[in-house]
Amino acid sequence: ISGYGKIDEAFYDELEEILITADLGFDITMELIESLREKVKEVKTDDPHQVKALLKELIINILSTGNRELQVEPPPAVVLVVGVNGVGKTTTIGKLTHYFKQQQKEVMLAAGDTFRAGAIDQLEVWGQRNQVPVIRHQEGSDPAAVIFDAIHAAKARNCEILICDTAGRLHNKKNLMNELGKIFRVVDREYPEAQKEVLLVLDATTGQNALQQAKVFGEVAQLTGIVLTKLDGTAKGGIVLAITKSMGTPVKMIGVGEQLEDLQPFDPSSFAEALLGDTDENTNVDDTKI
Amino acid sequence: MIFEGLSEKLQNTLSKLKSKGKLTEKDVKEAMREVKLALLEADVNFKVVKDFIKRVSDRAVGDEVMESLTPGQHVIKIVNEELTALMGSGQSKLTFSSKPPTIYMMVGLQGSGKTTTCGKLAKHLKKQQKNPLLVACDIYRPAAIQQLKTVGGQVDVPVFSMGDGTSPVHISKAAVEHANRQGLDTVIIDTAGRLHIDELLMEELQQIKAAVKPQEILLVVDSMTGQDAVNVAEQFHEQIGIDGVILTKLDGDTRGGAALSVRAVTQKPIKFAGMGEKIDEFEPFHPDRMASRILGM
Ligand SMILES: Nc1nc2c(ncn2[C@@H]2O[C@H](COP(=O)(O)OP(=O)(O)OP(=O)(O)O)[C@@H](O)[C@H]2O)c(=O)[nH]1
Ligand SMILES: Nc1nc2c(ncn2[C@@H]2O[C@H](COP(=O)(O)OP(=O)(O)OP(=O)(O)O)[C@@H](O)[C@H]2O)c(=O)[nH]1
Ligand SMILES: [K+]
């Protein structure tokens, strides 16, 4: 941030730019800047670092909403993983399995994407890497039937956590969303005793459309959390603020790569820090260039 | 006027104006706020929006409003013209090499739709009496080769693969030799998804490019991409050099401002649009339609 020691309009403009380019969206950016202006008046500060810390606090407040723990205790538990195409659902399942196995939990997978080319084989590879069973049918078969079978297999083998993959689907496709509704009903009916986690996977690279994704998936299912993937890139994933603020759905985990270990519990503080960036240092670098 | 929604907002903003005369800086500034909002809501990159607004404002301020138009319509006309200039007006066709095989290479971020698009492009080219070969150069993603084989089967196009133990550079070279021997005139290379900041994997693309000299390197971009689209496009273009863009998942309800961002930073045309998961849901790209979609019309 340039203009050290001076909290002027240009300073607020720069903050606005940081938030917009982090994909927060215009509305929430404006709200945050407004709240920040009030706070600055209240605290009576003219130190840019302190102002930034205040902004960080406002962001952390929003992101700390809800319960960020994965609800899988006491067993059995079922985790449904949903989202639009290519966001990282299947990969997240591979990583989640590793995460749970490290906690000595018995995990089983259900290959509920029977549509996309190679989807079942892809999940099978993650099953092998984690040495857990994968319940699968043939490509093209009814996904609800796969989930049905998987639930009964999980019961028979006393499995603690069943994680279900689903096909990527755009939220504006009515028939595909209905198909998802059917899967949820099967789970409710066949596994009433199980803890339920319904995780919406969002790609951090996604812009404002992610809000619509969350809303519509949330109408079909009771979402319990968000997994934000691909945070190892340069995208900041700021749209989750708008989602958490308007729907109360917490971000629970983040994806930071394509390997088994690349899944972490979500930490609002470090997320906010990454979002606001190391702008002080960047400015210094820019200054020397000029 | 194609931009109806924004058009209405602009008319309202400018309705207080006297209907004719020159546009003042203040009028234009108010109207530009609406345009800026529409573009940001559509995920057009912040800097691209800023430049755009400046260009439109510079043109509009002091302009005599045409007899036949209201001030709102006049501003819309300028926005429309500048947007068309930015998006490109005509359709951009695929080019072919004078000496076969013509080689196309798909590159892009993870999950953007490369493998699916390889199949779609193969089908598109088959309809033009070409004989394509699909090449499996993603040796990293679990079951990526199997996915391409299934896709190849769907469009009845052969798939060249050497498993996941051989380097993609070697696979691509061997594939071109194979195409030559088999008399196949088109080679479509599927590459693994990668981050633009992954130096090793970006270098791999440079090596494939040097080894087989593709006719076109096509950057596959998810139309839901947000502000980061400029970084991605800029980096792929700077490091690899792209010839065109394919925009996927336009069957969704995203406004697709990434199209504008990518176009603005690379100056490369968007050639095709992915309109669904199925192999025939693929269309030539229409910049004018995209412009109105981005403005939310
Ligand atoms: N860099 C990075 N890549 C990721 C991450 N998570 C997933 N990916 C990659 O994103 C691509 C898509 O991942 P998938 O797990 O197949 O996504 P999906 O949501 O199951 O896709 P569909 O089933 O086709 O809808 C793959 O190349 C993954 O390796 C992440 O956290 N970081
Ligand atoms: N709705 C829709 N889905 C698409 C479109 N193009 C691709 N997809 C889907 O997007 C997901 C990812 O597609 P892939 O072709 O596997 O993407 P990729 O870029 O090869 O992925 P990686 O190899 O993991 O980097 C799959 O679920 C595809 O079915 C499209 O135009 N519309
Ligand atoms: K994506």
Ligand SMILES: [Mg+2]
């Ligand atoms: Mg999947």
Ligand SMILES: [Mg+2]
């Ligand atoms: Mg692929």
